[in-house]
Amino acid sequence: xxxxxxxxxxxxxxxxxxxxxxxxxxxxxxxxxxxxxxxxxxxxxxxxxxxxxxxxxxxxxxxxxxxxxxxxxxxxxxxxxxxxxxxxxxxxxxxxxxxxxxxxxxxxxxxxxxxxxxxxxxxxxxxxxxxxxxxxxxxxxxxxxxxxxxxxxxxxxxxxxxxxxxxxxxxxxxxxxxxxxxxxxxxxxxxxxxxxxxxxxxxxxxxxxxxxxxxxxxxxxxxxxxxxxxxxxxxxxxxxxxxxxxxxxxxxxxxxxxxxxxxxxxxxxxxxxxxxxxxxxxxxxxxxxxxxxxxxxxxxxxxxxxxxxxxxxxxxxxxxxxxxxxxxxxxxxxxxxxxxxxxxxxxxxxxxxxxxxxxxxxxxxxxxxxxxxxxxxxxx
Amino acid sequence: xxxxxxxxxxxxxxxxxxxxxxxxxxxxxxxxxxxxxxxxxxxxxxxxxxxxxxxxxxxxxxxxxxxxxxxxxxxxxxxxxxxxxxxxxxxxxxxxxxxxxxxxxxxxxxxxxxxxxxxxxxxxxxxxxxxxxxxxxxxxxxxxxxxxxxxxxxxxxxxxxxxxxxxxxxxxxxxxxxxxxxxxxxxxxxxxxxxxxxxxxxxxxxxxxxxxxxxxxxxxxxxxxxxxxxxxxxxxxxxxxxxxxxxxxxxxxxxxxxxxxxxxxxxxxxxxxxxxxxxxxxxxxxxxxxxxxxxxxxxxxxxxxxxxxxxxxxxxxxxxxxxxxxxxxxx
Ligand SMILES: Nc1ncnc2c1ncn2[C@@H]1O[C@H](COP(=O)(O)OP(=O)(O)O)[C@@H](O)[C@H]1O
Ligand SMILES: Nc1ncnc2c1ncn2[C@@H]1O[C@H](COP(=O)(O)OP(=O)(O)O)[C@@H](O)[C@H]1O
Ligand SMILES: [Mg+2]
Ligand SMILES: [Mg+2]
Numbered sequence: 058x059x060x061x062x063x064x065x066x067x068x069x070x071x072x073x074x075x076x077x078x079x080x081x082x083x084x085x086x087x088x089x090x091x092x093x094x095x096x097x098x099x100x101x102x103x104x105x106x107x108x109x110x111x112x113x114x115x116x117x118x119x120x121x122x123x124x125x126x127x128x129x130x131x132x133x134x135x136x137x138x139x140x141x142x143x144x145x146x147x148x149x150x151x152x153x154x155x156x157x158x159x160x161x162x163x164x165x166x167x168x169x170x171x172x173x174x175x176x177x178x179x180x181x182x183x184x185x186x187x188x189x190x191x192x193x194x195x196x197x198x199x200x201x202x203x204x205x206x207x208x209x210x211x212x213x214x215x216x217x218x219x220x221x222x223x224x225x226x227x228x229x230x231x232x233x234x235x236x237x238x239x240x241x242x243x244x245x246x247x248x249x250x251x252x253x254x255x256x257x258x259x260x261x262x263x264x265x266x267x268x269x270x271x272x273x274x275x276x277x278x279x280x281x282x283x284x285x286x287x288x289x290x291x292x293x294x295x296x297x298x299x300x301x302x303x304x305x306x307x308x309x310x311x312x313x314x315x316x317x318x319x320x321x322x323x324x325x326x327x328x329x330x331x332x333x334x335x336x337x338x339x340x341x342x343x344x345x346x347x348x349x350x351x352x353x354x355x356x357x358x359x360x361x362x363x364x365x366x367x368x369x370x371x372x373x374x375x376x377x378x379x380x381x382x383x384x385x386x387x388x389x390x391x392x393x394x395x396x397x398x399x400x401x402x403x404x405x406x407x408x409x410x411x412x413x414x415x416x417x418x419x420x421x422x423x424x425x426x427x428x429x430x431x432x433x434x435x436x437x
Numbered sequence: 438x439x440x441x442x443x444x445x446x447x448x449x450x451x452x453x454x455x456x457x458x459x460x461x462x463x464x465x466x467x468x469x470x471x472x473x474x475x476x477x478x479x480x481x482x483x484x485x486x487x488x489x490x491x492x493x494x495x496x497x498x499x500x501x502x503x504x505x506x507x508x509x510x511x512x513x514x515x516x517x518x519x520x521x522x523x524x525x526x527x528x529x530x531x532x533x534x535x536x537x538x539x540x541x542x543x544x545x546x547x548x549x550x551x552x553x554x555x556x557x558x559x560x561x562x563x564x565x566x567x568x569x570x571x572x573x574x575x576x577x578x579x580x581x582x583x584x585x586x587x588x589x590x591x592x593x594x595x596x597x598x599x600x601x602x603x604x605x606x607x608x609x610x611x612x613x614x615x616x617x618x619x620x621x622x623x624x625x626x627x628x629x630x631x632x633x634x635x636x637x638x639x640x641x642x643x644x645x646x647x648x649x650x651x652x653x654x655x656x657x658x659x660x661x662x663x664x665x666x667x668x669x670x671x672x673x674x675x676x677x678x679x680x681x682x683x684x685x686x687x688x689x690x691x692x693x694x695x696x697x698x699x700x701x702x703x704x705x706x707x708x709x710x711x712x713x714x715x716x717x718x719x720x721x722x723x724x725x726x727x728x729x730x731x732x733x734x735x736x737x738x739x740x741x742x743x744x745x746x747x748x749x750x751x752x753x754x755x756x757x758x759x760x761x762x763x764x765x766x767x768x
Binding site for chain 1: 454455456457556606641642643646672674675676683687690691694695698700704707708709710711712714715717718721743744745
């Protein structure tokens, strides 16, 4: 059948020593964190030394990974059954941002930046901050891995944004903000001279300044200026590191996995993401279809099951159990058919993308056993 | 059951964990509130064009447009609030800034205000919604307001308190001036009984946990929590008594009943496994329901619509919401 996709060779990907970074992306709530953790555990149990960067893991999953303290550093996970080691960490966005300031700003300015209301507002709420910080942490994990040899495979989960694309766009968005005219003009007083062009800008700027002062009070502009001035020493480094991490994502040894649920929104995002990765020369390893609902009695059609259930309803010998099971099956057949159609539509528009599936479990996946089972199911 | 929201409520803010049905529930609620002749404005604030997608129309401009007719008459208008446009409109309306407004735009100050200082962006978005709530009716004889209600498809639970708590957010940035005054005016509406913040969830551990945390946070910020909207509730195919009954003995009896339909014992076994999984899920859902009840807010359940949401599905959800409101009214 033309709609049948290539099977994703999960174990091949995990055990290939050339694989050094795996990025799990997809829209929010599809199971990215679960998949990232399940892959990491499987890789470790097959002998790799792995670190998994999770973002917003479910509380119980975090507990079973030993992530009870938010210290923004990887900790070794106990209970791995195999030759490899597994480290896990949970991203603390605010901490990561503060660490950048602490490590890269002029020492005498660190406090000034951390206390500035604009810094506080920006670090907590700039759209894309979390995505950017995930990138930053990935770069750090890579350097730590090279220095200490603690891991040679990094598996990254991505933030629970609505759109899978946010992850790729964040560094650019931050960059274009930092390159913005306003920032340039605001920084101009801090720079000597400034040049003619800036002076012309600055005269128009004073009109804007007056308007802003009128609206917001003059204290505000002063805060912005202090903030921008204080950050200036870090800006270059900021952008440079974002670019380096971006290149890391294009490098040999990096593999992207797009995670999706068999639902229209998630698959639409997955398709956008697939196209975007191709455009950016970023290597897509495959699609992971999570929470699919398999049909267990393929010979029994939904119609036949429902007809039988109707008859049994009239039969007083049936304590309703048989009819209930038949209705359950009929519902499952319809759901599975819908999921199949959606998956086939994806495969038709994105031919050549390899696929692996994880069936929906009746409960959450919140411990190592659950992750191990998910890994087994993924590897097929 | 208690009333899902106070009768004087005119601003309904719908939040929830991403993907649990905020947009869908907000649209259904707008239809329910417009039912029988009302006029309701449905607004979105995240630039996602989720409303247009849901109603299968072209992307919404920054303009209030009629988007659906409610059951029994009544009309739903929709608006995608864009922070930049809202800022320009605001500047124009109150300050006649003209040249300075253009200068602000040219210098990216608008971009700056709307992206870098999220508190500023939020006060513009909530400010626009509050403006629509307070707007008086010039063209509606007998009605006090232009809209009977405004429903907002709001940011997710993780960000909602910060988003609505504009006063605190802006206070650190603008200490004096009209923006600060605006923030205070918005806050007065948001903390009054005119407003209710509803939270959508599904019966799973993570979203329920997030909902409970969200309720706590909203309360701590003095924001009025409305109903918990439990979405995508699936039909239970086994009654409570039968859930535990998918035993080996029961499986034998079922096998005997199903044999005449050409279903063999292996197949019956597969059906029984499906039944056990279903029972397990229903049990877990019961646990989540109890946890939600513990929040002490009214809970409204919305059914799972098979095959995806279309206008018919929205009407079905709207009917569930109207029924809950009517029961609450009678109680
Ligand atoms: N295949 C599955 N079957 C059952 N539950 C699952 C499955 N995959 C994920 N979950 C559950 O769904 C919830 C969300 O998963 P998570 O991995 O945190 O999503 P994301 O990181 O994409 O937001 C978790 O509670 C998780 O246990
Ligand atoms: N009651 C329901 N029954 C079936 N599908 C639903 C229901 N509510 C929402 N959905 C579907 O779930 C997905 C997410 O819903 P949406 O309203 O977009 O969530 P959010 O705005 O919270 O991200 C959409 O595909 C929507 O059609
Ligand atoms: Mg996650
Ligand atoms: Mg939405």
